[in-house]
Structures are given as structure tokens and as C-alpha cells.
Amino acid sequence: MSEQRDYRDTVFLPKTDFPMKAGLPQKEPGLLARWQSEGLYQQVRENRAGQTKFILHDGPPYANGDMHIGHALNHVLKDMVVRTQTLLGKDAPYVPGWDCHGLPIEWKVEEQYRKKKLDKDQVPVEEFRAECRAYAQHWVDTQREQLKRLGINGDWDNPYLTMHFEAEATIVRELLKFAESGQLYRGAKPVMWSPVEKTALAEAEVEYEDITSTQIDVAFEIVESPIPELVGAHAVIWTTTPWTIPANQALAYGPEVEYQIVVEPSGRRLLVASLLEDGVFKRLSGAFDDYRWTTGWRGKGSDLAGTVGRHPMHHLGGFYAEPRPFLPGDFVTTDSGTGLVHMAPDHGEDDFELCKAHGISPKFIVEADGRYREDWLWLPRTDERSMSVINPKFNAPEGPVCTDLREVGALLSASTDYQHSYPHSWRSKAKVIFRCTPQWFVPMDKPVIEHIDNRQEQRWENEGGAQEPKKTLRQAALDSLDQTRFVPEKGRNRIGSMVESRPDWVLSRQRAWGVPITLFVDRKTGEYLVDPEVNQRIVSAVNEKGVDAWSDANAQTLLGNQYDAADYERITDILDVWFDSGSTHAFVLESGRWPDLQWPADLYLEGSDQHRGWFQSSLLESCGTRGRAPYNAVLTHGFTMDAKGEKMSKSKGNTVSPLDVMKEYGADIIRLWALSVDFTEDHRIGPEILKGVADQYRKLRNTFRYLLGALDGFAESERVSPDAMPELERYVFALLGELDAKLRKAVDDFDFNTYTRSLIDFCNEDLSAFYFDIRKDRLYCDAPTDLNRRAYRTVLDTLFQALIRYAAPVMVFTSEEVWQSRYPDSASVHLLVWPDVPAVSADTVRWTALRGLRVQVTEAIEPLRREKTVRSSLEAEVTVPSELVPEGFSDSDLAELFISAAVHRADSDTVTVRKSGDAKCGRCWRLLPDVTEDGGLCDRCEDVVAQLDAVS
Template sequence: MTETLTDYKSTVFLPRTAFPMRGELPKREPEILRRWTEMDLWARLRAAAKGRKPFVLHDGPPYANGNLHIGHALNKIHKDVINRAQQMAGKDADYIPGWDCHGLPIEWKVEEKYRAKKLDKDQVPVLEFRKECREYAQHWLDVQAAEFQRLGVAGDWANRYATMDFASEAAIAGEIGKFLLNGALYRGLRPVMWSPVEKTALAEAEVEYHDKKDTAIYVRFPAAAAEGAFAGCAIVIWTTTPWTIPGNRGLAAGHELEYAIVTVDEVAEGSLAVPGERLIVGTELLEAFAKEVGITAHSVGERFKGTALEGQHFQHPLAKADAGFDFTVPVMLGEFVTMEAGTGIVHMAPGHGEDDFALCKANGIKVPETVGDDGTYYPSVPLFAGLHVYKAAGPVCDKLTEMGNLVHRNEFLHSYPHSWRSKAPLIYRATAQWFIRMDGEDRIREQALAALDETKFVPEIGRNRIRSMVETRPDWCISRQRAWGVPIAIFVDKRTHEPLRDEGVVERVVEIFTQEGADAWYARPASDFLGLDRNPDDYEQIFDVVDVWFESGSTHAFVLEARGMSWPADVYLEGSDQHRGWFQSSLLEAVGTRGRAPFKAIVTDGFVLDEQGRKMSKSLGNVTAPQEVNDKYGADILRLWVLNSDISEDLRIGPEILKQQAELYRRLRNSLRWILGSLDGFSEAERVAPENFPDLEKFLLHRLWELNGKLRTAVEGHDWTGVYPAIHHFCTTDLSAFYFDIRKDSLYCDAPSSHTRKSCRSFLDILFRCLTTWLAPALPFTAEEAWMARYGAEASVHLDALEDAPEAWANDALAEGFAQIRALRGDVTGAIEKMRVEKQIGSSLQAQAVLADGARTFGDEAFWAEICITSAAAFGEENKAGIAPGQKCERCWKVLPEVGDNAKHPTLCRRCCEAVEEIA
């Protein structure tokens, strides 16, 4: 008996595959990476795609500074999924990864070495300093390139781009030249966000906000005239920047806002308000003002609109403290004035605010030179010369108190702009900078807004974000006072103070930079660029460097155009913060030089937070590093996390979430393994055409058709939200818990000639190609491993196409029918589970399914026994289960009355007897 049993076991077609159950991704992924390098997969992909329609996802350059963080991983994985899918969908998806290499963060890191040695960076020869910056950037570029590739990101790594490449620096200088020659570039005195620590202007994208304790003050400006409606009054302002009071040159009121002359009757103890004085404040803010400064009783006199104040003059509040402030300031009308806080009157320091500057300039008021590049008052500033603005609140308040013009002061905490690199507070400071004009003849703003209207946004909300920023942004300040960057390689005529707009000079700059890089601007004499017909002594050579956002905004020119790639790019993809950064700088640069956007679509990611929704920080110990995930789980787990998330929203990651992703991955891998095992030995000779499949397989084809629709929509629309969760759900619910469970019996025990078994294996062949090619963009390592297990070590799934699902597979009626079948099956399996709990049976094969008579609509007893994984089925009054009659077949374990009928195989059922005979 034992010998017979052993023989029957050998006739069962159990799954067999070399594809292991355990992924061991940290070990296998590097091996697959080496294999891709050895087979030169990228070159083979490019050769295979030659002549196809190009697809270009232009890589926004990450900064070459430090190891990759989880945000980098999210960004590059998302890009890689899109690129791989487009390539497998029949496009030529060339991808050039790149890096941003210039700018403050690297300069700051190199400076740290000098600061540690008590040396001043300004004493180091500029070319030596730039060389150190270049070496620092190159080191981290190489580190990051290796880390990106470890994530499975495919691209032309051998021909990556970097903003510090000589060709890139030359192209950037050429793009500056375009704005110079078309007249959009000009030099002007404007307030810009300034870092006193780094001694440079900062772009908005280089600014971050932190809480800061500051001083808020109410200040009197006494009326200048001895006669008139406001004689004997004082206008009161409120400001949170006391250090700007020495730079005050005016006051602003609202056109239609209402103001009043208020007489102070009584004050609280300690109040700096004076009984009997008459103050001018906005009526809407009067009560809040009185309470804040300690006025306990007051009477309201004449009320008037802001227009009544226009042209009135008031004394500077420090006039009596020093002759340098002995002047009056006018009241002007400003649209920006509101009654939201303070007094409804705004003090104007034109050197320290955009609204201040614009209004004073419109009224012919000169901008005073108040604060130097290091944040200290110039020597010419009375009372406060040499004092740093960070420390000026106290001294300014002391002088205002001494003059009797401080009404109130208090300390408060608020969100304040800081440098993202030094973390130091910033100030607005008027300096001579280079700007690109947003309005005027070039109509850059107008064209940019029109270009945005033609751009696809994923998600759509991104359109409004960037549009509102472009609508309100001031002229683009592109100059920085730094050493490491591409110089604004232009000359200014010393006589006219106008920039030299000479096409020949621009061409020489580009030609020399192409050969020697931007260092040539510092190494060569000015005459090499000006040419023989100009005297260098007549010109000022500009050594400001260009804003790094201008550099990265120019990448479309030296990556796409210069390499003959498709322009504009199909997609720009970055984090949502780039609406004010790279997306916008690229838009403005391209519109200003080419009249249209350099992209057809903008796709944005959210930010990555920890499992509790907190921002990641080393101090909280909640940082998830991609390198650590690779080492513990493998890159495919990280990639699965990306694709299982709603990428357009903020994402969360942490130990528990990664464990969940690893479990989801295990289920996907097990599905692939079971399919591979069940396809062992499959040949074309047993293939059954899909139209001849049983209904169960046809239903699964319909499900593949549905999933294919989701996939194709994602490929076309660049929105992958929900695609891979749907594939995982299909594998778990439709395959593992339903189809595989049902078809195991036929696969393992049917004769090789069985139509059902051949149909199942034919379907599994289709399923394998669908699942593996569909998973390949997201899980490139696992898909490759599975493909090799089926087709051999020389094969690569990435050279294949996304498997398609023809329209003929769609069958809504069948799908609706199987929804009802599964509901009925659920009733039966529930009854079987109850019998198992009550120990009436041990396996569902010991049961008989009993279904309500209406179930005949879907199939006969044999169909329902197959669907419910029971040995038999019958029809009755309700859905339930009973004990199956008969004996257990030793080969398939079904309980059937026919077991024992065959004298040659007395322990087998009829089906197994036939199978054993056929195999023999």
C-alpha cells in the first residue's frame, strides 16, 4: 500500500520553479544591477527604441551635497516608474539624470573648513576656492549617482549632466546673454531678501520659516505743521521691525480707510501714552490699539478718509535725537494698507520692503543707504553706526523713548524668514542687483501665464499654485554675491552705467567658457572677452554670480536642445515646493528666450513625513534613510511603498509601514512563484486560445482587461495613483484567494490532455506576462528575476513590452455573473468553516456544497463543486454544506462514491485513474 501511495504522489503535478520564496532582495538586487551593467542594458534599450516616438522626462537636478534622503528616493523612483512604463509602452524614453552643483550650500560647506582654521574665505584666491567647491560637488555627485542606481533607477548615467560642466556653464552664460541682448536684463536698486551672515541675496526657494522672538512697537510721528487740521497731533504706526526706523522716509495710509483724531483721556499705570495728547489711528483698530498701549479712556474727534492725509508731513520720530534725522516724512496712499493689525498707518522704509520701495519710488523719494551687507548700520547712520540690526531693537526703542515718541513695545513670537543654509534670520535690504523684467515689451509674465494654461498638471491643483505665484511675483532678481557659480558675464559702460549689449562679446564668452569653464572669467583679462576694439578701462566687469535657480531653469537648453532631444519635454516632475522653484524658473527662462514653456506636463509629489505625520529630523530620531531600507528590505520594497501611496499627497514612512510593504511584497512574490511553478514544462502544444477558455478563465481575462485599462490610463496621464494597489488587490483577492485555490485541483491532478488544465496553464502563461511586465516599472528587480526564471539568464523583461489586454477580453456580463457566484460561494464556505470548527470535517473536500436552486443559472453540480472546492455539490432550498458521500481518493483527496470502482486503481477516483493511465 505504501509503495502504491508513493507512486501516486509522483503522478501529481506539483508546482516546480527555481524562483525562490524568499526574496533576499538586499543580496539579489546588487547582483541584478551588475548583470544589467555587464549586458549594457541601457544601450540595448536605446538601440531597441530607435525610431520610436520619443518620450522625455527632463530630470530636475538634485543638489550635489550629502547622501540621498527619502525625498530624493521618492522623486527618482517616481520618475523611473514613468520612464520604464513609457519605454515598455513603445516609446523611446531616453533619460539624462543631472545635478545642480553651484550655489550657497556647497560654498558654505567649503567655507566651514576655513572657519574651523580661523581663516577668512575672502582671503583665499577665488580660483583656488572655486576648485575646492568643484571637488566637493564632484564627490557628492558620484556618491548620489551610485545611490540612485542602487534604487534601480535606469538612465544614461555615463552621460549625466551637471551645471558645473564646462558646456553647461557656457550655455548658462549664453542664456544670460539672450536676456541681455533682448533688453529684459537690467540693473536696479531694489529691496531683496538678504542674509547678513552669508552676505548675499537669497531666492525665495532658499528661504525657510522658523519661529523667532521679536519686538513690536507703536511709534508717534508728530505733525510737522504748527497750523492746519492735524497741528498738534501725532500719527501712530506699528511695526515688528524696530531696526528699520532709522531708514524711515514716509508713511502710508489707505485711500478709503477711515481714520480719526483720538484724544487720550486716561491711561493705565506704566503706559507711555500721555493724557491730553491727540493721536491719529484707524477707527477699526482703535479699540484694540487703546487696549494694547494702556489707554483706559479716550474721546474720538474728527473722522476722515485716508485721502485727507495724503501729502501731510510729519516729523521723523528721531528728529530731536540727532540732526541727521531732522527732516519730515510725507503721507502717501498705498493699496497694500489694511486694517488687519496695528493702526492702519504703515511706516515706509524704502530700503527694507518691496511695498515701501515701490511707493517711495513712485513719489520720488530716494532710498537711503542704511544697512551694509553684513547687517550693520553704515558709518553714516546717526546714533546707530556699526550696530547690527539683530541687536538694534533695544537701542532704537531707547532713543524713541528718550524723544518721547515710543507709545508701546512688547515681545512676541512669530514665523520669520531664515536662510535655509545658515539658519540665520534674514532682512530686506535694498542693493544694486541684476533683474529680469517680468513686464514690459517682453511680456514674460503674460506669456508665462498663457503657457501655464496650455500645460497639463498632475494633480490639477498645481496649476493654481504656480499661476498665483507668477501673477504676483516681482521682477526676477538673478544676481548673487558669491564665488561659486556661473558669473553674470557682462560688462557695464562706466560712462552711461548701461550694460554692454554686444552679441560678439556674448559669443566670445560662450566660446571661451565652453573650452575652459566659467573659471575663465576670473583667470583671463577682460580684453579677451571685450575684443580688440574696446578699452577694458571703459567698462566695469561684473563678478556677481547668477542665481542657481536661473542655472537649473536653463537645463532645458543644455540638456534637451544641445543633445538633440525632444523639446519641450513631455514631463517635468518634482516635489510640490518646486512650483516656486524649478518649475517656475524653467518656465520664466524658456518663455523669456523662446516664447513658450519647456514642458508639456508638470507632475508633483507630496512631502515625506514619519508615521505620525511629523517632519523628519535627526533630533526626533524619526529619519528613514533609503540606504538603510535597501540594506534591510531591498529597493523594491521602497519602490512598492512609493507606488502604494497617493504620491500627490504627503506620504508617511517608518518601521511599521515598511513592514506592511514587505508583507504586501511577499504576497506579490508568492503569486509570481505559484504561477511560475504551475507553468513548469508548459509548451505551445498545449496552448488553448482564449476564446475557448472555460468561463472562470474568461472572467479572469476580463479582470486583466480592467487592470490594463488602469495601467494604460496611468501611462498616458502620468498619474499612477491606485494602479499598483489595484494589482496587489487582484493578486490577493482574485488570484490567491479565488482562482489559484480553485484551479489547484485541476493543475495538480488532471491528466495532461485535460481541457481545463490546458486552459488554466494557457491562462497562467498570459497572466505571467501581464503581471511581470506590469510590475516591471515598479519592481524592476523582482520582475527581472521572475522573467529570468521563466525565459533564461539572457532574457530581460525590460526589453519587452507591457503586455496588452485586447478588447475581446472585456465581458461585463460575465463579471457581473461571477460577482454573484462569489457571493453564493461565500455562503457555502461560511457553512463549511462552521462544520470545520465543529470538527465535523477537516477539509472542504470532505464536504458537499448545497446551493439554492437558483444557482443552476450559473452552472451544474460539477461547476459548483469546483468553485466551492468541495468533492460534490447539490441543489436544495438554501446555501449550505453537508458531508460528502463516498471514499477519499488517495491522489486528489476528493471524497467520491466512485472511489473503488476501478480494480486496477481501487483507491482512486475515475478522473485520477484516467490521469495515471495517461501519464504511464
């Protein structure tokens, strides 16, 4: 036999320089530098100028510390929103920003002072603020480079910072709008207070941790009552904050709760709620030998009206000798305790409101550092009595409060085993207290808001022609939430319930680094000055010099000639930092500094914790000044947990740094992870998860690599009309159409998990494992002019044009690399618009059945492959049940679709396989009847080789 010819040079294998190995950590920085040098962000702006706008307003991350995985997830999602909207042809600018004021930064600068053993209060406030500003700027610059490294395309050279003078002036202007409309008041109310940081805190600045506290039962002797049996008895209260007993001014009962007298062995009579007797007994029984109850008077709480008790320390006289009235409190329950609650209006919201309603005022007993006042009668600052009230030793059974109560016989029980959730400052991690101090508030329930119908500012009039009554801030906010889209929908109820129940907004903080509450208060009347001309001078001064413009030295200049600075108190408190961030919509969307933006925003996107943070502060600020929310839609994401589903913590050592991930894998892997998880819920990340994501990335990369290689040299002259294509090609077009519709819906729903997974599944299952696998024979072996090969390459080109666009918002670096590999002289892939997909129909039900049968055939062949009976499916001769074959497919069609030697039909229930007895084509490797001997050519290959030989 003569030597057989080597036909490898006649086979059209894919050809591309696009590497299989990604090397993202090395390639991505170069692409970033290119985008920056070419001004990609500005190119996109110019490209989309005049189109429908889509405005995502960036919620400002805090300017302290390196980017963490939460930052990465959040900004990838924002970038995905902006890029997909841009892909749809919209003008979707992105202006990043940072929150720069507030306690976290001030606290860090103070730490630097403490390390140097310096007192920050001895430093001129302007100098201290300058250090805070420099600290914030350092972290803005650091985070900016880290976020850019993720491939986030935005106006990085011109971000918004709340410490920009123009921003500070806008915040002041927004505050003064509240003042001018009567939406500010100064009042003394209990607020959450951090003794460590010496300032009031907002709810959003508080986190709850489980602690174990001292619980005590204390007896208050009843000295007056319309019920004779109660006089001389002792009302029992229960509390987990012994330190509040010195501030007690009353006792509260539940009007519908049943109470009764029980008698201890000593003969002392105790008043408790009937339903709580067992719990009281368990706590008190250890304090008395052979403790037994005997019952006495029983009645409803409403019967206690007019009853008066006295403080256990009444013998000290003065404040403690004053009567302690029994007051009705709807908040009193029988869930725990004794059914009677001691009232300290200095240290509780319910306490304050109930006492206020009965003419009882707070005494301001506890100072800013959490210690009792030096002059306070009961607890002068000596020894352990000088400790902060949050110190566990102060509240312990051996502490000063319990010791004094025990000495007068009022301490019935004390134990250190009560476990409960308690608020802590999320910055210092120290416990907070409720402390009554003079603060500035925005009222939630004062009718001051003009009615604004959804998006059009207009006054509504009733049938009688009278103007509709003004709304409260609470009602305006709730109405606006009804008009807002929430993704996921459950966010609506979450923020709605918070707005429904929230107290008045505490605006003031007793710190230095922030925007001041720029109010002058008349020393005689206590009213703050409302003068538009003065307010304009204040805004202008801050716009020119920043917050340092608000000073005693400038007071007379700001007031002008009409007022004497000596007659006014210049408020020195600063604003709650949430008011700063809640005002960013005014500075960023309305100021004109970024002319591409407009108000309101189409979307706010942050973590679910911002329902009580930025989403809510923005809502309240905007409703208070504009009558509606500054956003049309709100998207929230969950939190990133470790691989076990546990909360990440540096102390646990289970954190995942996006900076480290980018060094090992590249930014596209983080992006693919962030857009693959169900981010609307809490989700996970870890080494194994990232390995899985990297594997998915490799499959997507190889899909594009195959497309690039298979399309090598593709020319428009090859293109085939869908009408002239084989049925398989038309079916793939139909699948592409389904994918296109699914992705469009996912973009509209902000469902990026579905978007990304649908794209991955299409590439892996419909293309790589099905279409590419079947058609590689046509690509490799058909003649270049063959209609079937041309049709395949036409479909591949259409797939490439669509898939590169679909993938561009997800894998921003890789998609650019792929695009430039095919079109090295073209503009960026990120300037493209959503693809036009051919509208081709196909009998997808029939093809789905065929693919199901194909899976059965593949499974039937696999055992023969493992046994090495056949080396590939090309050697397998398959018999399939006739009833499983959809109409319209010939046996030769099935052989091609199953990638087998031959297919037969039979009236059987199962698929059977045997090795074909035909010879193997030396070029296409198929076993066919028209091949006379192994290594010879089939009819098709013989024709193709003849054509090639003739040309050469």
C-alpha cells in the same frame, strides 16, 4: 484490507527553483552589476531606436549630502515614467543630472575654512572655486551610486552637471539672450537678503517659520496738515521690526480707512484708525495709569493728503530733520496695527514702490552683514549698537532702538509677545531681511516677448496686418501654463498664482561659486554692452575654461580691440542658481551632447515645492528666450512624512534613510512603497508601513513563484485557443483585459498608485484567492493531455507574460530574477514591450454574482473548520439558496468553484453546510460518491493513474 498505495508521485505539483525567500539586499547588487556589464541602458536605446520619443527631463538634485527618502521617491517615480513609456514601445531616454553651483556648496566649503580658522576671502577666487567644484563632484559621485542602487536605469556614465564647462557656457549664452533682447536691468530694490550668508535670496531659497517678535507702537508728531486739528497730534505706527525705524522716510495711510484723534490722559493726541482703537488701547493701556480715551477729530484717510510728520529722532538733524510726508497706500488695511504704516524704502517692497512714486529714494543704511553703516548718524557701531539687525537683542524693548525712542517719549508700547510667520534662509536657518541693494533683474511686465503660438514659432498678425504687440514675460508665462498639462490639476493654479503675483526676477548673487553675470557696463552711461561678437567671445571662453574665464585679466581680450576695458565695469556678481537650473533644458535637450533627447520635454517631474523653484525658473527662462515653456506636462508629488504624519527632522530623530531600508529590505521594497502611496499628496513611511509593503511584496513574489512552478515544462503544443477553453478561463482572460485597460490608463494619467494597487489586487484577489485556488485541483490531478488542464496552463502562461511586463517597472530586480528563472538564456525583461492580451469577452456581471455567493459559502464553512468538524472545504457539503445561483452553473460546477464536496440548491435564504458522508479519494482528496472507500480513487484519478502506469 491490503496496504493502500501512495499516489504522491502521480500528482503534478508545481516545480521551480525560484526561492520563496527573496534575499533582495544580497541579490540586487549582482543584478545591477550584470546590467552595467551588459550595457542595459544602451541596449534599450538601440532596441527603441526610431520609435516615438518620450522625453522626461530630470530636475537636478543638489550635489550635497547623501540621498534621502525624498530623493528616493522622486527618482523611483521618474524611473517608473521612463520604464512604462519604454514598455509601451516608445524611445524614452533618461539622462540624470545635478545642480552644482550656489550657496549651499559654497557655505559647506566656507565651514571647512572656518574650522581651520581661515578667511575664505583671503584665498584666490579660482582656488576657492576649485574646492567648491571638488566638493560638488564628491557628492555627485556619492549620490550617483546611491541612486543606481535603487535600480534607476539611465545614462549614469554621462550625466549632466551644471558645472560642466559646456553647461556653464550655455547658461552664459542664455543670460546674454536676455541681455540682447532688453530683458535685463540694474536697479536698487529691496530683496530678501541673508545677513548670515551675505547675499540676496530667491523666494525658493526661503522657508517660513513661526517666531515671537517685539512689537512696538511709535508716535510721529504731525507738524503740517490741511486739517488744523491734526497739527501737534501724533500719528501712531505699529511694527514688529523696530530696527527699520532708523530708515523711516514717510508714513502711509489707507485712503478709504476711517481715522480719528484720541486723547491720552497726559493730553497728547494720537491719530489711529477707528476700527483698531481697541487693539491699540490694549497695547497702550499698560503704559498709562487710569488710561482713558476721549475722542476728537474723525475723518477718512484721503483727508490726510498733504499732512507732514517728523521723525521721533528729528533733534539729531540732517536726515532725521527732513519732513516725513503722509502718502496714500492701497496696501494699508485695518487687519492689525494702527492703520498707519511707517515707510522704510530700504526694507520693504510696498515701502519702496510708494516712496519711489513720490520721489523718495532708499539710503542703503544696512550693510551686507546686517549691521548699520559705520557712519550712520543715529546708530554708530558701539556696544550693542554694533549687533546685526536680526539679533533679537537689537530689537528688544531694552535694545538700542527702543531705548532711544523711549528717551524721547516716542515709544508708546513695547512687548515681546507677537507670534507670526517670518522668512528664514533654508540653508543657514537664520532670519532674512528685506534690504535695498543694487541688483540685476529680469522685468516681469516689460513687453519684450515675441508671440509664439503654443508649439510652432510663428508671428501672429491682426486683421490689419500689423504685428501683434509683444508680450510681457509674465503674460507669456501665464499663456504657456494654459497650454501645459498638470498632474494633479491643482498644480496649474498654484504655479499660476505665483507667476501672477511674483516681483521682477532677481538674478544677481553676491557670492563666488556660480556662473557670473557676464556683462560689461559703460562707466559713463551705466548701460551694459550689447555686442554679439563680444558675447560670442565670452561664451567661447567659458566653454573652454569655465567660469574662471570671466576675470579682470581676460577683460580686454573678451572686449576685443573695439572697446577699452578701462571704460567698462566688469560685473562680478554671480547668477541666481535657479537661473542655472532653469537653463538646463537648453544645455541638456538642445546641445546635441545627448542626441537621443529633444526639446521641449514631454514631462517635468518634481516635488510640489518646485512650483516656486525649478518649474517656475525653467518656465521664465524658456519663455524669455523661446516664448513658451520647455515642458508639455508637469507632474508634482507631495512630501514624505513619518508614520505619524509629521515632518521628518534629524533633530526629531524620525527620518527614514533609504540606504538603511535597502540594507534591510532591498530596493524593490522602496520602489513598491513609492509606487503604492498616493504620491500626489503628502504621504507616510515608517517601520510598520514598510512591514506592510514587504508583506505585499511577498504575496506578489509568491504569485510569480506559483506561476513558475505551475508552468514547469510548458510547451507550445499544450496551448489551447480561448474559444476552446472552459468559461472560467475565458472569464479570467476578460479580467486580464480589464486590468490591462486600467493599467494603460494609469500610465497615461501617471497614476502609479492605481497602477500598482490594481496589479497587487489582481494578483491577490482574482488570482491567488480565486482562480489559482479553484484550478489547483486541475493542475495537480488532471492528466497532462486533459483539455481543462491545458487550458489552465495556457492561461497561466498568458498571465505570466502579461504580469511580468506589468511588474517590471515596479519591481525591477524581482521581475528580472523571475524572468531569468524561466528564461535563463534570454535578454533582460526590461527590453520587453507591453503585452498583447487576448480580446476575450465574458459575462462579468454573472461571474461577479457567483463570486459573491462563493464568499458566503466560504464564510459559512469557516465555523466548521474552527470547530474541526471539517478539516477543509473539500469535506463540506453545501446547500445554497437557488435564487442566488446565476444561470448556467451546474451543481458540479459549483462544487468545483467552491472547492467543496458537493453543492445542492434549496428554496432558502441562507447557506447551510454539513460534513459530507462520501469517501475521500486517496489522490485528489475530494469526497465523492464514486469513491468506494477512504483512500480509494475517484473515476478521474483512476483513469489518470492508469494512463501513467501504462506509460511507466
